[in-house]
Amino acid sequence: MSFKMKYEIKKQYLTPNSKRRSGIKMPYVGFVVSHDTGNDGSTAKGNVGYYERSxxxxxxxxxxxxxxxxxxECIPATTGAPEKAWHVLYDIIMDNTMFGEDSNDIAIGVELCYSNKKGSINNKEAYKRFVWYHAYLCYKFKLDPRKKIVGHNELDPSRKTDPFKNALKIMGISKAKFIQDVVDELAECQATKPPKMIYAVYQGNNHLKDFATYADAVKHAEKWTNANVRKITDGSWVWSNIEEKDEDDEPMKLEQWQKTEIINGVRKFNKVIGTDGDVVINSPEVWVKKVEDGTLTAGELASLSFTILNRTEK
Known part of the structure; x- marks a missing residue:
């Protein structure tokens, strides 16, 4: 199942083998820790730039x-093989209690930038991207958003308020609403929308079927006498008066054993007289050639089979 990429995820990686980016690969991604920067008005670019300089x-x-x-992403998460980041203190125990591992080892840390009294961040748009990115993480790493997203303040409540008691509280968004928004976004971005039908096939005034592409509509219309194709948007006729193409006129795809059986039957019963007294199978080599060349149609095969099955010898 695919995921709708509403936004671009940019790579601006920190220098590896530094204090902020060790380059150590994560064994797997087990959950997500939601943060905010705690720095009113600071931007994503500004924070990444500061991380790189320090x-x-x-x-x-x-x-x-x-x-x-x-x-x-300044440390690879979805744009490269996930690496460890140092976003929750190792000596707290809540992450181990909840998820069985330390956050820095198996969790993606996501920081929300916001404006309260400073800066010019559009909180509504920032929140949309924050929700979408969490949904994408859940999709990519097969995480249940109801169980695998936790706030930094929930893991380290004596020291931290982000994001549910700081940035999201400023925006009037509870944890319950945030999680539900992620759940809804995940469902929306995974939904497979039916193709838009543009062309309709008619036989006279009889509406037969709709198609997304012109080629498919014409292919279907060719099976019917006096069929036509109309653009659904304006009702115009873009293809009309198509000749009938019966399925009986299509060459048969036969296995070798089937070809052998038919050829043997034709040669054995080429003097058969049908129920109406007429010789039906004559010029056997003509039929043999059709079978060998793959040009024998379904209608011809039906006639031959019927004749052989209802044969009477002279």
Whole structure:
């Protein structure tokens, strides 16, 4: 099942083998930790730039920063093989209790940028991207959003308020609403929409069938006498008066054993007289050639089979 990529995920990786980006690969992705920057008005680009400039000053990091314009991965998460980021303290125990592992080892850390009293971030658009990216993580790593998304403040409540008691609270969004929004986004982005039907096949005034492509509509129309194709949008006739093409006129695709049986039957019963007293199978080599060349039609095969099955010898 595919996923609708509404937004571009940009790569702006930190220098590897630094304090902020160790380059150590994650064994697997087991859950997602939602954060906010805690820095009113700071942008995704601004945060990533700061991380790069201070890459050897401290180990704190995150995979992704999101604002109203950008989704930027500075440590590979979906744009490359996932690497560890240092976004939750190792000595807290809540992540181990909830998920059996440390966040830094198996969780993607996602930072939301926001504006409250500073900056000019469009919180509504930033939130849309934040929700979509969480949905994409759940799709990509086969995570249940109801069970595998946790807030930083839930893991480290004595020290942290992000995001549910800070940025999302400022936006008036509860955790329950956020999770439901991710669930809904995941469902929407995985939905397979039926193709838009543009062409309709008619036989006279009898509406037969609709098709998304002109070629498919014509192919279907060719099976009917006096069929025509109309554009659904304006009712115009784009193909009309198509000759009938009966399925009996189509060459048969026969296995070799079938060809052998038919050829033997034709040669054995070429003097057969049908129920109406007429000789039906004559010039056997003509029929043999049709079988060998693959030009024997379904109608001809039916006639031959019927004659052989109802044969009477002279």
């Amino acid at each position: 890459r050897n000053e401290m180990s704190a990091s995150a995979h992704t920063f999101i604002d109203h314009l950008d989704i930027i």
